[in-house]
Amino acid sequence: MLCIGDRTFGLRAVQAALSGYSDRPMRLIARRHGGAELAMNEVVLDKIVLQKGKLRKEILSLGADDHPTGGQLMGSRPDQFAAAANDLVEAGYDLIDINFGCPVRKVLGRCRGGYLLTEPENALAIVRAVIGAVAARRPVMLKMRRGYDDTAASGRSFLAILDGAVALGISAVTVHGRTVAQRYVGPANWAAIARVKRRVGTLPVLGSGDLFSAGAVRRMIEETGVDGVTLARGAIGNPFIFRDCRAVLDGRSLPPPPTIAEQRRAIEDHFALASEVYGPEKAGIVMRKFWIRYSDLHPCASEVRRDFIEARTHEERMEALRRWYDPEREWPPVVRREIPTDLIAAGASLE
Ligand SMILES: Cc1cc2nc3c(=O)[nH]c(=O)nc-3n(C[C@H](O)[C@H](O)[C@H](O)COP(=O)(O)O)c2cc1C
Missing domain, CATH: 1.10.1200 (Non-ribosomal Peptide Synthetase Peptidyl Carrier Protein; Chain A)
Known part of the structure; x- marks a missing residue:
């Protein structure tokens, strides 16, 4: 069971926010074919939520069949961030997530996403504004990478933001075990996720990074003590990973791979x-x-x-x-892979 604020979820594996992927179709597929519960929308810019137009309309029309869904926001101005969070709540998003992790160059250049890990003051002003605007109605979560880079200054900023956000009343934090500078190169550092969990005590922590199988999810929960995980690249084209996770986390054996x-x-x-x-x-x-x-x-x-x-x-x-995909034909047995083959081709490794 995963509890975030006043919300309770039976499955501790959450569909991660994935820009360009975790749209309404992907979220519904994760739920219908994998039994996922909580799913995060891809990150959206606060400005886009606030600007009248097609995109705003699209973001704010969450279907009645698409719950629970978390709305994730990115921006750099506390007032604008808070106003957009309010619109997401009014549109029916079940949770609000603040993105302090995006490593895309253009985003960093505009002082958004992962850049905010270098600016504790502005980061905490954003958290304070969002909590002030919506926390009475919806849990507010924070998504962070484990730091901007590996310098001591980055470590101090990370902890200042984490401690400050906990004191302000966030309901949960998701930690991706890579730095912003690291982007997707090299393995996620699970020990850093474990340190966050030890530091925040009872506050729910979701771990993220290199989760491509239910076995990896169980290992992360056991090794780091996190309350839940978010499945990112491991859930793209594989909604069945959620049912694997449910079985394994409930102490049952892995179900057969999807036919x-x-x-x-x-x-x-x-x-x-x-x-x-x-x-x-x-x-x-x-x-x-x-x-x-x-x-x-x-x-x-x-x-x-x-x-x-x-x-x-x-x-x-x-x-x-x-x-x-002719089910009448004889096929060799379906086998699960530890890492998707295109990521292996791109140089991913769990070492
Ligand atoms: C294509 C892509 C898009 C992503 N978009 C988002 C996003 O919108 N918001 C967010 O918080 N994280 C985003 N992430 C980060 C993931 O949620 C996750 O933290 C990261 O991929 C590590 O998990 P993994 O190694 O299991 O994929 C994205 C990752 C990828 C690969």
Whole structure:
């Protein structure tokens, strides 16, 4: 059980905020096909929430079937941050998450995201403003990387923000065990996550970094003492990881890997939802990155991936789907991978 403020969740594995991924289709797929509960929306800029327009409308129209969802915000001005948090609450978001972790160069250049880990005063002014605006109605969480970099000054700023935010009344903190400077290079430092948990005591901590299997989730919880985890890259194209986590965290054995029929149902459902949200043309483009990751679960992963990448039209993609996910055909057994193959190709390692 995971308790954040007055909210309780049966599953301690949360769908992480993932820019470009954790949209309504991905969140619903995680829930329908994996049994996920809490899912975080991708980070959104406070300014975009406040500006009248298509994007604001999209962000603020959270479906009745899309709960519980956390709304994550990024910005640099406390007043603007608080006003956007208020709009997310009014739109029905179940939790508010403050992003002090994004390492994208443009974001850092505008003094947002991970940059705020170097500015404890402004960071805490943002936390104070958001808590003042919404904490009476919704839990407020903080998402941090374990520091800006490995300098002693960065360590001091991190602790000043953490301690200050706890004193101001945040309901939980998520810690990604990499520094901002590290981006995604090298392993996440789980020991740093354990230190945060020891420091904040009973405040719920969610750990993040290198969680690609239910086994890794259990190990992180055991090794660091965190109350829960957020699944990020490990959940892209693999909603089934949530049901694995539920079983393993409930002390049951790992369920069998998803059958070809289950995989097909998830992909078809994902495509249908993406078509509803983006229209069929754009859905094909949005789905490309997911299909490549879904193919990782298939026993003929590299051929499936090739056909999805080479498909030029919607019909060609559907044809590849029907051919490779024909449940009537005899397939070699489905096996789980510890790390997605495209991340191995990109140099990821858990060492
Ligand atoms: C493509 C991508 C987009 C991300 N977008 C967000 C985001 O919007 N908000 C956030 O707090 N973290 C974001 N993250 C960070 C993840 O939530 C997570 O902390 C990080 O990927 C470490 O977990 P992992 O090693 O298990 O993937 C993103 C990560 C990736 C790879």
